[in-house]
Amino acid sequence: MKQENNKAYKFGMVIDLDKCTGCGSCMVSCMSENNVPFKEDESKKKDSITWMRVYKLTNGKSFPDTEVVYMPRPCQHCGGKGDHGHSPCVSVCPAVATDYGYDTGIVSQIYTRCFGCRYCMGACPYHARYFNWWDPKWPEGMENYLSPNVSPRMRGVVEKCSFCYHRYQAARDQAYAQGNKDEIDEENYQTACTTACPSGAIVFGDLNNPAHAVHEIVKPDPHPDPRNKHVVGKSRNPKVFRLLERLGTNPKVYYLSEREWVRKAGDNYLDGEWDKIKNHHGATLSND
Amino acid sequence: MDAALIPEGAKRCSFPKFTIGIAIVGAILLWGVFAMGLIWWKGLNQTNMNDYYGFAIWIWADLAVIAVGGGAFFTGLLRYIFKIDELKNIINFAVIIGFICYSSALLILAIDIGQPLRGWFIFWHANVHSMLTEVAFCLSAYFAVLTIEFIPNILENRQAQKVPFFHHLAHNMHGVMAVFAATGAFLSFFHQGSLGGVAGVMYGRPFAVREGLLIWPWTFFLFTWSAAAFGPCFTLLVTRITEAVTRKKLVKDNVVHLLAKISGWMIVTYIVAKIIDTIYWAMVTAPSLGFTLSHFYTNNSFYGYWILITEIVLCGVIPGAILIMKSTRENSKLRLIAIILGVIGVCLNRWVMVLQIMAVPVMSFDTWALYFPSWQEIATTILPIAYGIILIALAYRYLPVFPQEQELNPVEPATEVE
Numbered sequence: 001m002k003q004e005n006n007k008a009y010k011f012g013m014v015i016d017l018d019k020c021t022g023c024g025s026c027m028v029s030c031m032s033e034n035n036v037p038f039k040e041d042e043s044k045k046k047d048s049i050t051w052m053r054v055y056k057l058t059n060g061k062s063f064p065d066t067e068v069v070y071m072p073r074p075c076q077h078c079g080g081k082g083d084h085g086h087s088p089c090v091s092v093c094p095a096v097a098t099d100y101g102y103d104t105g106i107v108s109q110i111y112t113r114c115f116g117c118r119y120c121m122g123a124c125p126y127h128a129r130y131f132n133w134w135d136p137k138w139p140e141g142m143e144n145y146l147s148p149n150v151s152p153r154m155r156g157v158v159e160k161c162s163f164c165y166h167r168y169q170a171a172r173d174q175a176y177a178q179g180n181k182d183e184i185d186e187e188n189y190q191t192a193c194t195t196a197c198p199s200g201a202i203v204f205g206d207l208n209n210p211a212h213a214v215h216e217i218v219k220p221d222p223h224p225d226p227r228n229k230h231v232v233g234k235s236r237n238p239k240v241f242r243l244l245e246r247l248g249t250n251p252k253v254y255y256l257s258e259r260e261w262v263r264k265a266g267d268n269y270l271d272g273e274w275d276k277i278k279n280h281h282g283a284t285l286s287n288d
Numbered sequence: 289m290d291a292a293l294i295p296e297g298a299k300r301c302s303f304p305k306f307t308i309g310i311a312i313v314g315a316i317l318l319w320g321v322f323a324m325g326l327i328w329w330k331g332l333n334q335t336n337m338n339d340y341y342g343f344a345i346w347i348w349a350d351l352a353v354i355a356v357g358g359g360a361f362f363t364g365l366l367r368y369i370f371k372i373d374e375l376k377n378i379i380n381f382a383v384i385i386g387f388i389c390y391s392s393a394l395l396i397l398a399i400d401i402g403q404p405l406r407g408w409f410i411f412w413h414a415n416v417h418s419m420l421t422e423v424a425f426c427l428s429a430y431f432a433v434l435t436i437e438f439i440p441n442i443l444e445n446r447q448a449q450k451v452p453f454f455h456h457l458a459h460n461m462h463g464v465m466a467v468f469a470a471t472g473a474f475l476s477f478f479h480q481g482s483l484g485g486v487a488g489v490m491y492g493r494p495f496a497v498r499e500g501l502l503i504w505p506w507t508f509f510l511f512t513w514s515a516a517a518f519g520p521c522f523t524l525l526v527t528r529i530t531e532a533v534t535r536k537k538l539v540k541d542n543v544v545h546l547l548a549k550i551s552g553w554m555i556v557t558y559i560v561a562k563i564i565d566t567i568y569w570a571m572v573t574a575p576s577l578g579f580t581l582s583h584f585y586t587n588n589s590f591y592g593y594w595i596l597i598t599e600i601v602l603c604g605v606i607p608g609a610i611l612i613m614k615s616t617r618e619n620s621k622l623r624l625i626a627i628i629l630g631v632i633g634v635c636l637n638r639w640v641m642v643l644q645i646m647a648v649p650v651m652s653f654d655t656w657a658l659y660f661p662s663w664q665e666i667a668t669t670i671l672p673i674a675y676g677i678i679l680i681a682l683a684y685r686y687l688p689v690f691p692q693e694q695e696l697n698p699v700e701p702a703t704e705v706e
Contacts, residue, residue: 268583
């Protein structure tokens with residue numbers, strides 16, 4: 001039976017950095033859910049595969065003013081300049097092994113298509129893409145615990161966070177079976193990291209759907225930013241920001257923090273620039 | 289022993305001496321082949337690349353050999369399309385160098401990809417938006433053109449010439465070579481350019497990204513221009529090395545001076561464009577993304593302003609100036625210095641546009657990433673050099689590569705070919 005789904009979702013995430021404790025549950029759940037391989041010796045982090053990686057940031061001040069924040073970083077599922085789907089990685093892949101889903105906003109990776117040129121890794125400023133330097137090796141018996149819904153990857157290909165795409169497929173099937181082909185319930189499609197986060201720091205859903213919590217928090221501006229025409233979907237919530245937003249990559253992962261230094265750390269600014277633009281929050285609610 | 293294969297009237301070293309030389313270089317080649325085998329068998333974990341350095345020394349070597357191999361297409365363009373007749377005396381050698389460079393580039397790409405057996409996907413599942421797709425198509429097509437350009441020279445071997453078919457084929461191929469030279473120049477424009485585009489379109493990397501014309505970033509044009517400018521320097525350098533090794537003058541000075549002069553003017557125009565590009569990028573592009581120039585050249589133990597100055601001034605402005613002035617150009621020592629600096633300069637540019645891009649942190653909380661290649665990467669990078677030396681040695685020994693060789697080095701009738 002052919003499934004038709006005409007609704008255009010735009011799945012995204014907002015991570016409350018003030019709630020994140022850096023416990024790493026999101027990383028563990030992601031690896032477990034997606035059959036992410038690991039090495040015998042994980043001390044060399046630059047060739048470890050962590051679809052979700054938690055960065056530790058500090059405000060650079062000495063004790064007692066030191067503040068620390070933990071920043072989980074999945075694939076940002078960039079919409080690319082102008083949000084047209086030409087993500088930094090998708091546009092460069094020579095073999096269409098990574099693609100932008102206009103129906104979901106998810107950047108996919110086709111493992112059997114990838115031939116391992118790694119151009120996408122070079123193009124991604126977030127280091128969200130990982131290469132399989134080795135064939136995956138599971139400790140004896142662990143093969144039995146692999147998820148049957150996610151194909152393990154072979155040596156020589158790139159992989160990355162898929163926003164647990166298999167969960168989307170399952171939710172879509174379920175919605176269709178229930179005769180509700182145009183609407184996936186918010187609770188039916190949640191990523192593994194979202195469900196695993198003990199402090200509820202990660203909120204996931206459809207950025208296009210005003211009924212979804214992620215939309216409510218982010219309040220994405222559908223208009224291009226008047227300061228930078230490449231930026232679309234800027235948050236109108238003054239506490240919300242995206243990583244490297246000025247590059248025009250248009251990520252669908254947003255971050256939330258009450259702390260100004262954390263929001264400032266999300267991007268690069270020339271001297272004095274931050275103070276001029278920190279209160280600029282999109283086209284329609286611009287208050288600068 | 290192999291006297292029957294050596295061009296008539298040409299003097300060559302003895303066969304045992306030649307064999308010993310080939311064996312020494314061949315040992316290095318085998319070391320590279322062994323490393324290549326390891327990489328194909330065990331995978332890219334044999335390298336020191338990592339997820340920060342997805343592009344590393346091989347991609348630099350790839351871009352560098354393609355840049356210096358640019359002498360083939362540019363000299364061909366000058367010889368066959370612009371009808372600069374003197375260059376017929378160096379075009380064979382330029383083609384051989386180009387053939388070596390491009391076959392090496394394709395080999396490096398075959399080693400570099402994680403799934404070599406899927407290499408054909410780049411043609412079959414081509415993404416027309418990707419600069420790398422354009423590189424693959426134009427590079428392969430141009431390699432085919434270079435092969436066609438090389439064939440007549442191979443067929444001019446003394447024994448091959450005795451076969452009437454080969455004799456006529458070589459003659460007729462020479463007759464239509466202008467078509468291939470034009471095709472080669474067209475293809476080279478696009479693959480040299482798209483290699484520059486590989487970096488320039490990476491808008492997630494402020495160190496690399498450039499504005500441009502339509503879909504082509506400025507690096508597209510700069511790469512083509514620099515390959516045309518510095519490629520002839522490499523042709524002249526390898527010619528000079530060959531002359532030193534064979535202890536013979538192989539190309540007349542007027543030919544060398546002419547190519548050096550053209551190269552000099554190309555370098556000067558290129559370096560002006562490069563300086564404008566660098567200033568615009570430093571003053572407009574990078575600041576618009578929140579970066580100052582100092583971000584790219586400080587706070588790490590290797591990449592400093594020295595690399596920018598070396599590339600543009602020491603290895604750009606200076607060789608350009610030496611080669612455009614008659615007095616310095618015709619001074620053999622200064623000319624040699626200029627062409628060496630030029631070759632270093634274009635290789636350094638490719639280094640910067642591959643490895644420094646990977647090294648520079650983009651996220652405000654990220655750090656510089658430096659890398660040193662594994663021995664397998666070094667061996668496989670040296671492999672094309674050894675292969676190139678062997679191919680040049682074979683071509684020089686058995687083919688009439690340099691039309692002026694006999695005139696410049698007359699052999700006494702009584703002297704038998706060694």
